[in-house]
Amino acid sequence: MAGAPEITAFTWVPPFAQGLVRDTRARWAFEEVGLDYDVRLLDLGEHKSAAHRALQPFGQIPTYAHGDTEIFESGAIVLHIAGLKPGLLPGDPAGDARATAWLISALNSVEPMIFDLVLADLFDKDEAYAPLFRPKAIERLRARLADLSNALGDKRWLDGDVFTAGDLIMVSVLRGLRHTDLVAEHDNLAAYLARGESRPAFQKALADHMAVFEGVKPPAWYSEGESK
Numbered sequence: 297m298a299g300a301p302e303i304t305a306f307t308w309v310p311p312f313a314q315g316l317v318r319d320t321r322a323r324w325a326f327e328e329v330g331l332d333y334d335v336r337l338l339d340l341g342e343h344k345s346a347a348h349r350a351l352q353p354f355g356q357i358p359t360y361a362h363g364d365t366e367i368f369e370s371g372a373i374v375l376h377i378a379g380l381k382p383g384l385l386p387g388d389p390a391g392d393a394r395a396t397a398w399l400i401s402a403l404n405s406v407e408p409m410i411f412d413l414v415l416a417d418l419f420d421k422d423e424a425y426a427p428l429f430r431p432k433a434i435e436r437l438r439a440r441l442a443d444l445s446n447a448l449g450d451k452r453w454l455d456g457d458v459f460t461a462g463d464l465i466m467v468s469v470l471r472g473l474r475h476t477d478l479v480a481e482h483d484n485l486a487a488y489l490a491r492g493e494s495r496p497a498f499q500k501a502l503a504d505h506m507a508v509f510e511g512v513k514p515p516a517w518y519s520e521g522e523s524k
Contacts, residue, residue, distance in 0.1 A: 301326075301362035302334040303373070304348070305505070308512045309340070312418055312475070318370040319358040320505045321468045325374045327497035328464065329383035337508065340515065370468075371403045374461050384461040391455065398454045398462025406444060407469045409437045414472055437478060445482040452491065459495070467492030 305319035319335070326333045342348060344355040351359040352368040359366070360373045367373055375396065378384035385392045412433040416426040444466075448454060453463045470489050473479050480486045492498060 299362070300332045300334050301360060301377075302336055303358045303360050304336050304338055304343075304351075305508060306343070306357060307337045307339050308509055308514065310514075310518065314509055315502060315506060316472060316474075317357060317505070318468075320501055321370040321465060322358050322360065322373045322377065323501035323504055324464055324468070324498050325377040325384060325461070327500045328459075328495075329377060329381040331377065331381060335508075371399055371465055374464060375399065378461040384459075384464065386455070386458055386460060391458075391460075394455050395460035395462040398460065399465045402462065402466040402469045406440060406466070407472070409433070409440050410469060410472045413437055413476070417475060434478070438481070441478060441482060441485065445485050448484050448488055450484065453488075459492075463492060467498075 303319055303322045306317060309317055323333070338348065338357070343352070343357055348359070349355050351361065351366055354368075356368070358370060358373060359368045360376065365376070367376060374384070378395075385395055413430070416430040416433055420426050451457075453459050454466060455462065467489055470479055470485065471493070479489055
């Protein structure tokens with residue numbers, strides 16, 4: 297198949313989102329398995345165009361295209377990349393299934409509760425509901441992080457000694473709490489997050505993601521301190 301896979305990313309996002317946009321997950325997966333890739337940049341607003349919605353029905357980032365394969369959702373993209381070359385799946389059916397389960401749990405059981413807090417703290421911080429909703433969001437999230445901490449225990453990674461696609465997504469999801477001290481309330485989760493972020497593949501992916509924003513002027517509508 298000619299050419300490298302192509303993902304989409306933004307030309308600029310507000311500072312609070314830089315480093316967290318989900319193209320970082322695809323970039324990280326490519327780096328872990330050692331595959332080259334191309335990036336097609338979109339301006340904010342362009343991701344809601346009819347052309348982009350043909351690839352991503354909900355107008356989000358990233359998308360993945362290579363030959364006849366066109367997919368969306370960061371978890372699906374990471375799983376697809378993991379299936380192209382060794383490096384993100386253990387390689388046995390049971391281990392691959394566990395990695396997939398952890399990946400989906402990160403997106404389905406952990407990230408929604410984190411995003412509730414992110415909405416209250418960042419995107420909707422000036423909305424009347426935010427200070428009323430925030431305590432309950434934190435209460436629910438603390439309970440979920442306690443569950444995750446108990447499941448991780450003293451293991452290096454979620455499934456033991458082997459880093460998998462499940463860890464890649466779980467670490468990515470936990471990074472969404474970088475504006476809080478909630479992860480630090482659990483020593484094992486804080487150490488787990490630090491291990492993930494210290495991986496050379498992550499550092500390369502993050503650097504490439506952040507390099508896009510260097511020297512880019514914010515759009516006219518944005519002023520420092522705005523969250524959306």
